Amino acid sequence: MPVSSSPNLERAGLDPANIDIVFFTHMHSDHVNGAVREVNGELVLTFPNARYLVRSAEWHRFDNQPESRASVADALNLLEHRIEFAEEGEYIVPGVRVLATPGHTAGHASLLVTAGEERVIILGDIFHSAVQIEHPEWTNSLDSGDPEQAKVTRRQMLQELARPSTTGVATHVANSVFMKVEAAHSGFRLLER
Template sequence: MADSALAQDDRLRRPAGIRSLWLGGTKVSFVPDGAVQGRPRGWLPDTTDETWAAHPEYLDASGYLVASVGGLLVEHGDRALLIDAGFGPESLPADPDTPNGALYGGAFLDSLAELGRTPEEIEAVAFSHLHPDHTGWARHPAPGGDRPAFAHADHLVPEPEWAARDLPEAGGGLSEEIVAALAPRVRTVTDGQEIFPGVRVRVTAGHTAGHAEYVITGGGTRLIAFGDSLHSPIQVDHPEWSCVYDHDPVRSADHRRRLVAELAESGTIGFGVHFADVVFGRVRQVGDGPAWQPLDA
């Protein structure tokens, strides 16, 4: 195996560090918070033992899928927006009764500082959806204080996601704790709405009732921050495989097929917040190789 392929395999089984790229005058950066392990057949129930025997490059030394946890910082001039807010300063051990291995956060504010931003400079936090690994620092008190780090900022939530906050979903409804923490600052947003220069909301229900992607354009390039429409790069090759946490597996699979085709279009980049250390990439089908081609940014 070539050294480049070995290096890419290593990236598929470790969480991402800070990575940035420019879209014209807009800078986008992954803000690491932590990581979560997923039992491969637990997370992707339509896979088999044979699937993972054929693709060990996606699994860490313990046999888990590795998913990064964090958010996306979008900067345009002096302005700054966050898309998602990590898991927060807590950790959970592996639980044999769930599809998860260990889950931890805590690095988000340090990562933001390394990128040259303070929480007070963030004008809004836009959420792809309201699961705990996307809302963490919007609900946990910041270290040394009694208010969340982004309590000053608008919390932009897709309208159908907020409307469904009390409805049961896969794994149970949204916790009262999350709703209570976010509610004072929530401003709902709608499909197609521009929330920041060059950033538009795209509601793509399936993972949750009101899950949204964010389409960022600049410099002739389009970046689709697709949230939890995809959880692992292997789904780019198999969009029919839904995650166990998808609220509507059929609908999410239908959307993934369209999304993968869209990511293959010229001038289009994807951002997968859970995509190990290959969070930025393009879809390029080359022979029998993986279609997700990471960007070295």
């Protein structure tokens, strides 16, 4: 279902027309369908002037059956002639680099944002719960791509998150959307805030 408006952007004082880049970490419905909205009964892109970016492996997973388009069909149809590919290691703007983080989906990506010594990693759906910091081997049914690869990616990302001055952004991790992680004797743990 497309969203009908962008109330959070409005609250932040942002006009959808001024958004110039939309990067999809992956093409699950809860991460994509905000790019489409209905105006006077017609479906349009929410951000009319934006470039829309995704890893090619993520876009192309819909080429193969039985990968279902059903929940994201409206968005895929509108994006078809607008989508651009941004691959592992590419900077989408200065200081913002694409990281290939497959597993949750085949072409899943994260973004590494660097400003001076500070690093922020927009994680997408690598983690769904804070328990996966201590137990990256715990999977869930939402890892629809390759659950074993998802575990490998979680472990690799924990190494990155434990580096100095690094904050993770994990949309689905309740109460810890912005997370700090440190190495612990048996693995990793979430730092209390």
